[in-house]
Amino acid sequence: MRNLFAFISGALFGGGLFISGMTDTAKVQGWLDVFGDWDPTLAFVMGGAMIPMAIAWWFTQGRKPALGGDFPERPEPRIGRNLVVGSVLFGMGWGLVGLCPGPSLASLTYGGPGHWLFVAAMIAGMLAAVPLRRMLPAT
Amino acid sequence: MIEQDWIWGFVGGLVIGTAGAVYLLVNGRIMGASGILGGLVDGSGMRTMWERIAFIAGVILAPIPLYPLYKEVDTHITGNLLAIVAAGLLVGIGTRLANGCTSGHGVCGMSRLSLRGIVATVFYILAGGLTMVVFKHVLGVI
DSSP: OHHHHHHHHHHHHHHHHHHHTTTOHHHHHHHHOTTSSOOTHHHHHHHHHHHHHHHHHHHTTTOOOTTSSOOOOOOOOOOOHHHHHHHHHHHHHHHHHSOOHHHHHHTTTTSOHHHHHHHHHHHHHHHHHHHHHHHSOOO | OOOOHHHHHHHHHHHHHHHHHHHHHTTOOOOOHHHHHHHHHSSTTGGGHHHHHHHHHHHHHTTGGGGGGSSOOOOOOOSOHHHHHHHHHHHHHHHHHHTOOIIIIIIIIHTTTOHHHHHHHHHHHHHHHHHHIIIIIISOOO
16 A cells, blocks of 8 residues: 555656656756746746645644654754755756756656666765765764 | 646646655655665665655656657757766765755755755755856856
8 A cells, every 4th residue: 555655656756747847957957047048947846846745744733644654753953064065966966967866767768868877877876875974974 | 738838837846746745644754756766775765665666666657658748758968978977976975965855855845844955955956056157157068
């Protein structure tokens, strides 16, 4: 059951990324490029995604997940070096090619070999992050 | 067919948010693409391996029946292989250090007004914008 709903959620995510145009690297780079021919699409995608998500967070109050367990606790509002350094590195890669993790997976069936190369490099980066995390403590 | 990109963007955004809502309300988890994949890659999330694999399978397979909806499926990815490898490494390392990406920190974090989500989003957008300035307008390589 958990796997079925994970698949449904993943399919909605991948389908939403596809129809929103967020797997088009030109649209993502166009949004980041405020000094070029600015493309506002990403802001509408983010805005649209916030609406059901905000309702969902509100709905979690005093309830439990439908399939049991507990909702994720709110993390402590601690801004560590890893959060800032990691986000800056991520942003650099995001700007350089116009792909982030979700869209890089959603576009694998139609994006061509460049997307496979990106995902392979991203997986290598995720492995490289394991020792780096220990060197850069959360506080 | 709807021509305006922002309408497609907004509708797609609603679907993405619904995906996050399902994952949260049914499975009780935060829908973060880098975390779901990263937990499989480094082995830290093996306890929920099948849930992660099912989610990723959904992400990869869902666009296939939707191809006819879109006027073009060209992703305009650069042909610069060095840039692709560098960007992939940066995205992989960065999202795992920061514990989240556009979906986890951006969509899921900001919608609950999480300070960490908002700070992460500000930094990756600034870094992305600055990268565009340097590599496109100064160096002219992308």
